[in-house]
Amino acid sequence: MSLLEGRTGDWEIVIGLEIHAQVTSKSKLFSGASTEFGAEPNTQVSLVDAAMPGMLPVINERAVEQAVRTGLGLNAQINLVSIFDRKNYFYPDLPQGYQISQFLDPVVGKGEIEIDLADGTSRTIGITRLHLEQDAGKSIHDQDPRKTLIDLNRSGVALMEIVSEPDMRSAEEAGAYVTKIRSIVRYLGTCDGNMQEGSLRADVNVSVRKPGGELGTRSEIKNVNSIRFIREAIDYEARRQIEIIEDGGTVDQETRLFDPDRGETRSMRSKEESHDYRYFPDPDLLPLELEQSWVDAIRESLPELPDEKKHRFMGEYGLSVDDAAQLIAERETAEYFEAVAEGRDPKIAANWVTGELFGALNRTDTDLSASTVSADMLGKLVDLISDGTLSNRLAKEVFEIMFETGDDPEKIVEERGMKQVTDTGAIEAAVDDAIAAGAAQVEQYKGGNEKILGWFVGQVMKATQGKANPQAVNEILRKKLDG
Amino acid sequence: MAVDRDTVIRVARLARIKVPEGDLDTLAGELSNIMGWVEQLAEVDTDGVDPMTSVADMKLRWRADEVTDGGIRDRVTANASDPRDGMFSVPKVIE
Numbered sequence: 168m169s170l171l172e173g174r175t176g177d178w179e180i181v182i183g184l185e186i187h188a189q190v191t192s193k194s195k196l197f198s199g200a201s202t203e204f205g206a207e208p209n210t211q212v213s214l215v216d217a218a219m220p221g222m223l224p225v226i227n228e229r230a231v232e233q234a235v236r237t238g239l240g241l242n243a244q245i246n247l248v249s250i251f252d253r254k255n256y257f258y259p260d261l262p263q264g265y266q267i268s269q270f271l272d273p274v275v276g277k278g279e280i281e282i283d284l285a286d287g288t289s290r291t292i293g294i295t296r297l298h299l300e301q302d303a304g305k306s307i308h309d310q311d312p313r314k315t316l317i318d319l320n321r322s323g324v325a326l327m328e329i330v331s332e333p334d335m336r337s338a339e340e341a342g343a344y345v346t347k348i349r350s351i352v353r354y355l356g357t358c359d360g361n362m363q364e365g366s367l368r369a370d371v372n373v374s375v376r377k378p379g380g381e382l383g384t385r386s387e388i389k390n391v392n393s394i395r396f397i398r399e400a401i402d403y404e405a406r407r408q409i410e411i412i413e414d415g416g417t418v419d420q421e422t423r424l425f426d427p428d429r430g431e432t433r434s435m436r437s438k439e440e441s442h443d444y445r446y447f448p449d450p451d452l453l454p455l456e457l458e459q460s461w462v463d464a465i466r467e468s469l470p471e472l473p474d475e476k477k478h479r480f481m482g483e484y485g486l487s488v489d490d491a492a493q494l495i496a497e498r499e500t501a502e503y504f505e506a507v508a509e510g511r512d513p514k515i516a517a518n519w520v521t522g523e524l525f526g527a528l529n530r531t532d533t534d535l536s537a538s539t540v541s542a543d544m545l546g547k548l549v550d551l552i553s554d555g556t557l558s559n560r561l562a563k564e565v566f567e568i569m570f571e572t573g574d575d576p577e578k579i580v581e582e583r584g585m586k587q588v589t590d591t592g593a594i595e596a597a598v599d600d601a602i603a604a605g606a607a608q609v610e611q612y613k614g615g616n617e618k619i620l621g622w623f624v625g626q627v628m629k630a631t632q633g634k635a636n637p638q639a640v641n642e643i644l645r646k647k648l649d650g
Numbered sequence: 651m652a653v654d655r656d657t658v659i660r661v662a663r664l665a666r667i668k669v670p671e672g673d674l675d676t677l678a679g680e681l682s683n684i685m686g687w688v689e690q691l692a693e694v695d696t697d698g699v700d701p702m703t704s705v706a707d708m709k710l711r712w713r714a715d716e717v718t719d720g721g722i723r724d725r726v727t728a729n730a731s732d733p734r735d736g737m738f739s740v741p742k743v744i745e
Contacts, residue, residue, distance in 0.1 A: 192715050199718030208736045209726050213719035217726045229715030257666055259740040307737070308744055317738040319726070443664055453710040454703055 169337040170378060173409045179378045180405045181385075182341045182371065183333035184397075186348055187326050188358040189302065189366040190233045196301050196325035197224030197267065204364055208318040216323035218262035223451055230325040231455065233357040234274050234299050236465050237327055240355045240472055241294045243278025245462050249298075251452040254444045260304035260317050268328075270446040273298035274455060280351065281474045282343040283492035292344055293332030302326050327358070333372065333382070338398040338405075345369060345394050346496065350473045354498050368392045373404045375412070383408070384418040388432050391425050400425040404432050476501055484513035493521050499535055506542035511549050519545055523563060527570045539573035540566070548576040556580060558587045558636055587636050591643065594627065594635050598643050601626035612648055620644060651689065653681040 170177040195202060198215035215222040238245050250272040253265040275297035281289045304322040306315050329348060335341045349367055352358035360367050369392075374385035388404060391397045403425075408418045423432040471479070473495045480491040480501075494504045494517060508516035524545065528538060548566060551557045557565060557580065568579050580586055601623050602609060611619045620641075627640050655674045658681065662669040669677065727733045 194713075194715055194717050194719075199713070199716065200720035201717045207723075209723045209738075210736075211720045212723070212726045214722075214726070215719075225711055225713045227715050228712040231712070255664075259738070259743055306743065308742065311734065311739065311742075313742055314732075314734065314739040315741070315743050316734055317740060319738075443660075445664065448703075453708065455710055 169339070171375070171405055171409060174413050177378055178375045178405070178409050179380075180336055180338075180401065181333050181374045181376060181382060182335035182337075182401060183385075184331045184335070184341060184344060184372070185370040186329040186331075186345065187302075187368050187370075188237075188329060188348070188352055188360075190230050190299075190325035190327055191356060191358055192227060192229045192233060192325055194227055194229075195323040196227055196230050196299065198323050200323065202324050204366075206320055208316075209320060211320045212322065216262075216319055218264070224267065224449075226452070226455065227325065230299060231274070231457075232465060233325075233355075234297060234327050235457065235462055236355050236469070237329070237352060237357045238275030238278065238297050239462075239466050239469055240351045240357075241275070241278035241280055241297065241329070243294055243297065244276035245457070246272065246274055246276055247457045247459060247462070248272065249274040249455045251299075251449045251455065252446045253449045254300075254446055256444060258303070258306075259315060260306045260319070260322070262304070262319065262322065266301050266303065267449055267452070268300035268446075269298035272454075274457075280344075280347055281477075282340060282347050283477070283488060284339060284343055285489075287487060287489045289488055289492075290334075290340065292334045292340075295330040295332050297327055297329045300326050300328055333374075338401040341371065341401055342394045342398045345397060347473065350496050354470055354472055362392050362394070365392060369397055371397055371400060371404075373401055373408070374418070375405055375408045383412075384420050386418065386421050386423050386432075388423050388425050389435065393427075396425055396427050399427070399430055400432055403430060407432065470498070480504075484508060484517070486513065486517050490517045490521055493525070497535070503535060503542045507546045507549065509546070511546060512553065515549055515552070516546075519549060519566075523566050527566075539571070540569050544569060544575060551576055551580060555636070556586055558634075560633060560637070561585055561587055564633075585634065587634055591639060593631070594639050594643055595647075597627045597630040597635065598623070598640070598647055600630060602647060609648065620648075623648075651682070651685045653678050653685060657681075 170179055172178075189202075190196070192202060194200060195213075195216060198213040200213040200216055201211045203211065213222075215224060235245055249269055251267050252270040254268045254270070255265040257264060273296045277296070278294035279291050280294065282292055283289050302321050302324040304317055304319040306317060308315050310316055331344065335344055349360040349362075352367070353360045358366060362368065368390050371388040371391055372385045373388065374383040376383045386404060386408070388400045391400055404423070411418055422435045424435050425432050476495045477488070477491045480486045480494060481488065486494070495501045500520070504516060504520050507520060524538070524540065527533075527540075528535060548557075548562055548569065551565070552559065552562050565576050565579050565585060568574065568583075569576055572579075604626065605623065608619050608622050623644050624637070624640055627635055627644070655678050658669065658674050658678050723736050727736065727738060730738045732739045
């Protein structure tokens with residue numbers, strides 16, 4: 168358990184998240200207007216989305232299917248009857264004066280997922296529910312000195328609100344949770360997970376307590392749109408609350424905003440008094456009823472999910488949680504890895520994918536789909552190591568060239584003469600030269616300085632341009648020096 | 651259930667309805683009467699009866715996920731008092 172140290176002892180952070188994930192669908196939840204991102208203001212607005220009098224909502228079949236698919240991916244209960252409610256509040260970007268949401272009877276109930284932590288452990292986090300609701304429009308505050316401008320293109324787009332249990336105990340766990348949810352919805356194709364465009368954003372509930380004590384008063388940090396900001400906001404907010412309590416104050420239950428520029432949260436008092444939403448069933452919509460057979464058909468069509476894949480990689484390939492978690496984060500990465508591992512040593516394959524490949528992709532800010540090194544090519548490189556053609560060190564050099572040129576490893580090795588020298592005759596000659604040149608070092612070695620061996624290895628590698636098989640060099644050196 | 655003055659003030663505020671001071675007591679009385687009238691329904695035993703969601707026996711209608719609407723910005727903003735660049739404009743609201 169990760170605790171925060173305060174002046175009066177240790178504190179435990181309690182975190183729950185509400186993730187808003189935009190449903191991948193062509194049209195909106197209750198209207199036929201497009202959901203495409205980035206269109207000219209108000210060009211993707213139907214009279215339903217603009218809340219013109221007399222307009223009636225009609226539910227989008229695909230949005231329901233996506234919510235159910237996501238619920239199944241969260242190992243959750245699917246409710247065959249659910250109810251749409253009106254959540255009433257006034258804001259300029261909410262033309263209806265209410266958001267159509269689900270309150271007491273959501274379409275998806277309790278579920279659970281696993282999160283993977285940096286220390287190589289996994290934890291289970293409970294899902295409270297998932298419900299469907301409408302997104303609001305967009306308020307633009309910075310284009311006019313006295314006016315707020317309203318674009319309703321996003322108004323009525325389908326969102327899934329995924330609510331977690333307050334099961335997380337650190338910023339790291341919250342980050343890992345969002346990472347896993349994002350991974351799951353991307354596997355399922357139910358949300359594109361694009362946090363920059365706001366397709367996935369989180370409200371973070373944070374409170375602190377003495378370990379094992381009663382739950383403290385929580386604050387809710389609204390609309391945080393990156394995993395890094397979620398972690399920063401939690402760390403700041405927990406510190407702030409601990410300080411208030413230790414100074415003898417009490418934490419207010421309130422809504423706060425995270426300011427990424429200053430790295431702090433601040434109160435959003437203006438909306439406080441309107442927190443009485445007066446939910447009631449929307450009289451425009453009958454209950455949402457699902458057939459069990461329809462739900463079953465969706466279940467049948469689910470792909471292998473991140474956690475299942477992770478366990479399979481650990482069981483079938485003997486990978487560590489850490490390697491497996493890295494490889495399954497994106498479906499494409501997992502497929503790439505499996506192509507490399509096919510018929511080869513999976514641990515070596517995993518090391519090359521998570522090590523050299525991820526390193527090079529990160530360094531050049533490249534997406535795996537744009538990688539110059541295909542899974543097939545990386546597989547051939549692994550083969551060249553296994554059959555002794557390349558040492559690990561040479562293989563890394565070959566990899567760099569592959570990544571730069573997109574050339575086949577066999578071609579690179581052939582053209583540049585990068586084959587490892589396993590010919591003991593050549594190595595022996597180089598060892599003899601090194602020993603002849605290093606009379607002083609030989610004395611030191613005989614005097615018991617084992618470390619000096621490294622000097623000889625260095626000389627031999629220099630003489631062979633790094634191509635000598637390190638194992639063979641060591642063996643021959645020892646034989647000659649000890650003999 | 652009796653509705654008092656404070657409740658009337660709060661409900662009016664939530665609904666953004668301006669109620670003159672002098673009307674508060676009258677409204678409290680009227681709303682109390684309405685609540686009392688509705689509360690008579692509680693006398694009926696509804697144990698084991700599912701909530702009625704519609705007077706007609708019908709199911710929620712579903713639509714296919716197709717883009718069939720939009721592209722009517724002029725109609726959407728036709729009644730806006732002061733549209734800017736195709737957007738509605740309202741007095742500045744800052745968090």
